Amino acid sequence: MQHTATKLLELTQANLDWDIRRQRFIIAFVLALIAVRTVNLTQIALHINSSKKDLMYRTIQRFFQGFRPDNHAFLKFLLSLLPDEPMTLVMDRTNWDYGKIHINYLVIGVLYQSTVIPLCWLVLPKKGNSNQTERIALLRILLSVLPVSSIKVFIADREFIGRDWLKYLKTRGIKRCIRLKKNSLIFPNTKARNLWLLFESLEVGQSRFMPRRYRMSGEWLYLAAVMLEGDLLVVACDDKPRSGLRAYGLRWGIETFFGNTKTRGFHLEDTHMTDAPKLSLLLGLVALATLWSLRVGEALQEANGVMKKKSHGRFEQSLFRIGLDFLRGLIFDGSLEKRENRLVFRVLTCT
Numbered sequence: 001m002q003h004t005a006t007k008l009l010e011l012t013q014a015n016l017d018w019d020i021r022r023q024r025f026i027i028a029f030v031l032a033l034i035a036v037r038t039v040n041l042t043q044i045a046l047h048i049n050s051s052k053k054d055l056m057y058r059t060i061q062r063f064f065q066g067f068r069p070d071n072h073a074f075l076k077f078l079l080s081l082l083p084d085e086p087m088t089l090v091m092d093r094t095n096w097d098y099g100k101i102h103i104n105y106l107v108i109g110v111l112y113q114s115t116v117i118p119l120c121w122l123v124l125p126k127k128g129n130s131n132q133t134e135r136i137a138l139l140r141i142l143l144s145v146l147p148v149s150s151i152k153v154f155i156a157d158r159e160f161i162g163r164d165w166l167k168y169l170k171t172r173g174i175k176r177c178i179r180l181k182k183n184s185l186i187f188p189n190t191k192a193r194n195l196w197l198l199f200e201s202l203e204v205g206q207s208r209f210m211p212r213r214y215r216m217s218g219e220w221l222y223l224a225a226v227m228l229e230g231d232l233l234v235v236a237c238d239d240k241p242r243s244g245l246r247a248y249g250l251r252w253g254i255e256t257f258f259g260n261t262k263t264r265g266f267h268l269e270d271t272h273m274t275d276a277p278k279l280s281l282l283l284g285l286v287a288l289a290t291l292w293s294l295r296v297g298e299a300l301q302e303a304n305g306v307m308k309k310k311s312h313g314r315f316e317q318s319l320f321r322i323g324l325d326f327l328r329g330l331i332f333d334g335s336l337e338k339r340e341n342r343l344v345f346r347v348l349t350c351t
Helices: 002-015 018-035 042-050 052-064 073-080 132-143 163-171 242-259 274-303 319-333 339-349
Strands: 087-098 103-110 117-123 151-156 176-180 207-209 214-215 219-228 229-239
Touching: 002 073, 002 229, 018 042, 018 052, 018 219, 018 274, 018 319, 042 052, 052 073, 052 274, 052 319, 073 117, 073 176, 073 274, 087 117, 087 132, 087 242, 117 132, 117 274, 132 176, 151 242, 163 219, 176 219, 176 242, 176 274, 207 242, 219 242, 229 242, 242 274
Parallel strands: 087 151, 151 176
Antiparallel strands: 087 103, 103 117, 176 229, 207 219, 214 219, 219 229
């Protein structure tokens, strides 16, 4: 795969202002990550250089110990691999425990092909939800690179509320679509009212769209709701409520991404890292592997129609998994540069 590695290096040089040795290492690491489907460093070292696996393992350790890219690095690179079109952004968290250590990522990603690709993230130094200051800081990182005009809507779950946070989104001209807790207080006028009272008469499966705006956390927003089995889903949005409720349904793409990074993909929870800068760097590499796999699956589907849709409109298998499995096969049998795989080669190298 020497020619492939050379072309990938040209791609990284165009998007990453890093030492060329680190760029070569990143390419080798990401291709190994795709091949072995785990962030376990022993397995990655074994794949990169089986005859000198101990030396390679120490090289990987030194990389994570000493390399501290800025917050923009992966953001610029990932954006360069995505189509230039309006973006639906999603904020969420993923977290797990490693012994007594709680690992907690706050992520902003872009919805793409029914999943979400992370663009920027923070490793929170605590258990539980982020605060408004952390959310604003993360969004500022994104907006330092991505113009607001590229953002179609910003979607977030019910833990991501707060007066300062919602006001910041508004002042930056970003359309909001935020789920609310059903016991939230709203203000039809000057008197507070419990949100639940607007929708308590709904039967399971029924929706209601309020034709006027209500004030909550200091902001005037439209409300839409649907009664789920055992729960009420209420969305506050800047757009008309019907479109807001449809937009919020796209949020589940972030759950698909978290599944792709964990058990369905790269087993992110297998990491023994607990240091925040190392964890941040690791997620960047996993995000790159995820996006490359997804783009390859997309290219295969467009070129060959490798999958048919089921009656519910979704593919039998995800584009991510199609691309991941195909790339793994090419890496293991050394055929990445064969004539029949030129389409995949062009996707990987953006040529």
